[in-house]
Amino acid sequence: MSSDTDERAPAVTGYNPEIATVSAAEFAELMALAREQPRLTPDGQWRHDYHAAMIAKRTIGVQPDLFGAKPIIHMHRTRPGPVIDWQPEPVDEKLARIARDPNAAFGIGRPALSDEEKAAMLRSAANWLRLGQRVRLTGSTGSIDGQFERRVGRVGVVWRISRVLTDHVHIYLDPVGAERSEKIVFVELRDVEPIEDQL
Numbered sequence: 001m002s003s004d005t006d007e008r009a010p011a012v013t014g015y016n017p018e019i020a021t022v023s024a025a026e027f028a029e030l031m032a033l034a035r036e037q038p039r040l041t042p043d044g045q046w047r048h049d050y051h052a053a054m055i056a057k058r059t060i061g062v063q064p065d066l067f068g069a070k071p072i073i074h075m076h077r078t079r080p081g082p083v084i085d086w087q088p089e090p091v092d093e094k095l096a097r098i099a100r101d102p103n104a105a106f107g108i109g110r111p112a113l114s115d116e117e118k119a120a121m122l123r124s125a126a127n128w129l130r131l132g133q134r135v136r137l138t139g140s141t142g143s144i145d146g147q148f149e150r151r152v153g154r155v156g157v158v159w160r161i162s163r164v165l166t167d168h169v170h171i172y173l174d175p176v177g178a179e180r181s182e183k184i185v186f187v188e189l190r191d192v193e194p195i196e197d198q199l
Contacts, residue, residue: 043131047159050132050172051182058175081176082153086146110141113190118167121190128194133158135171139191151185155195159184 012028020027040048060074089097113121136155140148151173160170169192173183 043160046131050157054175054182075180078175078177078179081150084146084150084152086149088144088146089142113167122166125189129158129161129169129189131158131161134195135192136195137171137187137191138193139188141188141191151187152191156183162186 012024012031014031015024015027017024022030058075058078060076063072063074065071134155134157137151137153140152143149154173154176156171156173158169159172162168162170167189168186169189171185171187171192173185175183
């Protein structure tokens with residue numbers, strides 16, 4: 001009887017010996033690795049803290065549901081976003097543009113910066129481009145439905161700096177209107193300008 005007790009594996013939550021393909025000890029080790037939270041880099045920690053502060057700033061309270069449904073989170077209203085008078089490109093102008101350039105796509109395009117222009121832009125941005133810098137979107141690439149153009153004038157912070165595409169940057173936009181979830185956009189650096197550090 002004591003030998004059976006010795007051979008019996010310690011109880012591990014979620015471990016079923018009838019269907020297991022690994023031992024209980026291996027299963028416990030794998031589950032410990034899966035539950036372990038990865039250590040955040042300083043930039044990742046800043047992003048985590050900033051996002052938590054934005055949520056805490058806008059949250060009024062949480063109302064639990066009496067019947068077990070998800071609780072309702074009440075949030076402060078935000079100011080409306082900038083008004084953009086975007087209009088789609090007329091078909092005649094689009095056809096004329098495409099006729100002038102045989103390599104143009106039917107969609108919307110924007111001329112790319114030359115290598116010299118891109119280098120000059122990166123040199124000027126080196127003075128202010130850093131994580132957490134408050135910025136305003138001043139331009140955008142073209143879009144068929146005007147989604148990108150409607151972001152012009154919005155304010156946010158530099159969220160992540162691309163190490164691969166050095167002329168692009170991730171921006172965490174401040175919520176406007178009825179937005180409740182975070183909006184992180186990947187935009188060209190030429191469409192961003194720094195502003196004073198204020199919320």
